Amino acid sequence: xxxxxxxxxxxxxxxxxxxxxxxxxxxxxxxxxxxxxxxxxxxxxxxxxxxxxxxxxxxxxxxxxxxxxxxxxxxxxxxxxxxxxxxxxxxxxxxxxxxxxxxxxxxxxxxxxxxxxxxxxxxxxxxxxxxxxxxxxxxxxxxxxxxxxxxxxxxxxxxxxxxxxxxxxxxxxxxxxxxxxxxxxxxxxxxxxxxxxxxxxxxxxxxxxxxxxxxxxxxxxxxxxxxxxxxxxxxxxxxxxxxx
Amino acid sequence: xxxxxxxxxxxxxxxxxxxxxxxxxxxxxxxxxxxxxxxxxxxxxxxxxxxxxxxxxxxxxxxxxxxxxxxxxxxxxxxxxxxxxxxxxxxxxxxxxxxxxxxxxxxxxxxxxxxxxxxxxxxxxxxxxxxxxxxxxxxxxxxxxxxxxxxxxxxxxxxxxxxxxxxxxxxxxxxxxxxxxxxxxxxxxxxxxxxxxxxxxxxxxxxxxxxxxxxxxxxxxxxxxxxxxxxxxxxxxxxxxxxx
Numbered sequence: 001x002x003x004x005x006x007x008x009x010x011x012x013x014x015x016x017x018x019x020x021x022x023x024x025x026x027x028x029x030x031x032x033x034x035x036x037x038x039x040x041x042x043x044x045x046x047x048x049x050x051x052x053x054x055x056x057x058x059x060x061x062x063x064x065x066x067x068x069x070x071x072x073x074x075x076x077x078x079x080x081x082x083x084x085x086x087x088x089x090x091x092x093x094x095x096x097x098x099x100x101x102x103x104x105x106x107x108x109x110x111x112x113x114x115x116x117x118x119x120x121x122x123x124x125x126x127x128x129x130x131x132x133x134x135x136x137x138x139x140x141x142x143x144x145x146x147x148x149x150x151x152x153x154x155x156x157x158x159x160x161x162x163x164x165x166x167x168x169x170x171x172x173x174x175x176x177x178x179x180x181x182x183x184x185x186x187x188x189x190x191x192x193x194x195x196x197x198x199x200x201x202x203x204x205x206x207x208x209x210x211x212x213x214x215x216x217x218x219x220x221x222x223x224x225x226x227x228x229x230x231x232x233x234x235x236x237x238x239x240x241x242x243x244x
Numbered sequence: 245x246x247x248x249x250x251x252x253x254x255x256x257x258x259x260x261x262x263x264x265x266x267x268x269x270x271x272x273x274x275x276x277x278x279x280x281x282x283x284x285x286x287x288x289x290x291x292x293x294x295x296x297x298x299x300x301x302x303x304x305x306x307x308x309x310x311x312x313x314x315x316x317x318x319x320x321x322x323x324x325x326x327x328x329x330x331x332x333x334x335x336x337x338x339x340x341x342x343x344x345x346x347x348x349x350x351x352x353x354x355x356x357x358x359x360x361x362x363x364x365x366x367x368x369x370x371x372x373x374x375x376x377x378x379x380x381x382x383x384x385x386x387x388x389x390x391x392x393x394x395x396x397x398x399x400x401x402x403x404x405x406x407x408x409x410x411x412x413x414x415x416x417x418x419x420x421x422x423x424x425x426x427x428x429x430x431x432x433x434x435x436x437x438x439x440x441x442x443x444x445x446x447x448x449x450x451x452x453x454x455x456x457x458x459x460x461x462x463x464x465x466x467x468x469x470x471x472x473x474x475x476x477x478x479x480x481x482x483x484x485x486x487x488x
Contacts, residue, residue, distance in 0.1 A: 020260075020397070178452070183448065184428065188428055188431050190435060204424055
């Protein structure tokens with residue numbers, strides 16, 4: 001007999017609140033729209049062999065040296081970190097450059113959250129770039145879901161919450177939702193009108209911060225749905241996609 | 245010469261995020277709509293001599309015994325706590341009952357946040373019951389403001405965030421706001437339509453939780469603007485209002 005009980009969906013707005021949620025046996029979606037999870041999604045769809053998320057710049061350099069053909073990349077406070085080769089932009093990793101290479105990546109918020117999640121059934125990567133395929137995937141799993149916003153240094157941010165709302169808008173009928181953060185995210189999504197996300201996000205702190213570095217085009221790319229329809233997931237220490 | 249720099253306004257969505265904000269020299273508004281700050285506002289407007297917020301039930305009982313004519317009140321998880329005389333409802337404290345008495349109060353979320361705030365220029369109490377007069381007060385102070393949501397056991401909640409949005413909607417032109425949590429709260433307020441708050445909040449976790457105890461009328465009262473136009477503030481260990 002098939003149970004009619006729907007799985008639960010919750011939203012965690014900041015890594016500093018992660019301990020309040022049950023990540024055990026849930027599919028945890030890591031969300032860092034500007035820009036870690038957008039970059040991971042793009043790099044893997046463009047043929048990267050894997051992305052290795054690491055917590056520190058030192059670790060990034062060390063792993064990069066030990067892995068032939070790998071690239072080290074990452075940012076701190078929105079800029080390429082000292083000692084690393086590349087930044088945290090999805091546009092830096094076209095197929096011509098990234099195919100079959102391992103990307104060792106460290107970022108301010110997204111890779112940090114990834115390392116904080118413990119005991120999850122699965123850890124997957126969410127971004128506007130893979131929105132629809134991710135939603136289909138979450139429905140098909142039929143497991144509890146936690147949408148985890150990487151936020152900005154533990155503070156609520158507009159773009160990650162908007163994305164959580166976009167996911168909820170698409171999959172809410174397949175889940176039991178009794179979580180005010182999810183309700184807030186859904187309201188935020190509705191406020192955005194459900195399209196032209198970048199226009200809505202121009203008011204946000206992170207957009208303003210990255211604009212000062214001339215990254216408007218980059219952010220516009222990150223806010224475009226479904227350019228890279230893959231579902232990256234953590235497999236041991238590597239983020240990969242299934243290829244057929 | 246008068247400086248044209250506006251003071252800053254930020255929103256803290258949970259006590260667990262309080263350490264991320266600069267409370268020093270700011271006016272911190274404690275927000276616990278269901279129901280601590282609503283009850284405090286009502287009791288003081290109805291003539292209570294003071295409200296003494298305490299962290300634990302034991303402390304509440306002990307202070308109650310030492311203060312002649314005081315009342316002990318408080319809840320845990322939405323119900324009157326064992327050993328206390330009264331609950332956490334604004335409707336329990338009409339003038340005929342509370343006038344000139346001290347109310348010793350402990351609650352799950354609101355009084356806890358109050359004790360966590362350190363070094364603020366001032367700590368004031370916010371609720372729909374004193375919305376307009378609070379907004380006028382905050383503008384007149386011309387100081388940095390932190391709107392502090394008591395939340396529910398550190399999780400984002402709809403009613404406190406909605407109230408933060410209502411305040412922002414009224415005072416935003418007098419403040420510099422570069423805080424995504426404030427933007428999110430403003431969007432939430434706009435989603436509510438700016439009136440009939442209780443209808444909007446019926447979807448929230450806390451409304452559902454308290455409804456199970458038959459507290460619908462109580463929450464409707466808490467969501468009604470401007471029934472108790474006073475600005476309670478913390479003076480030493482007591483919350484009081486200025487009376488003229």
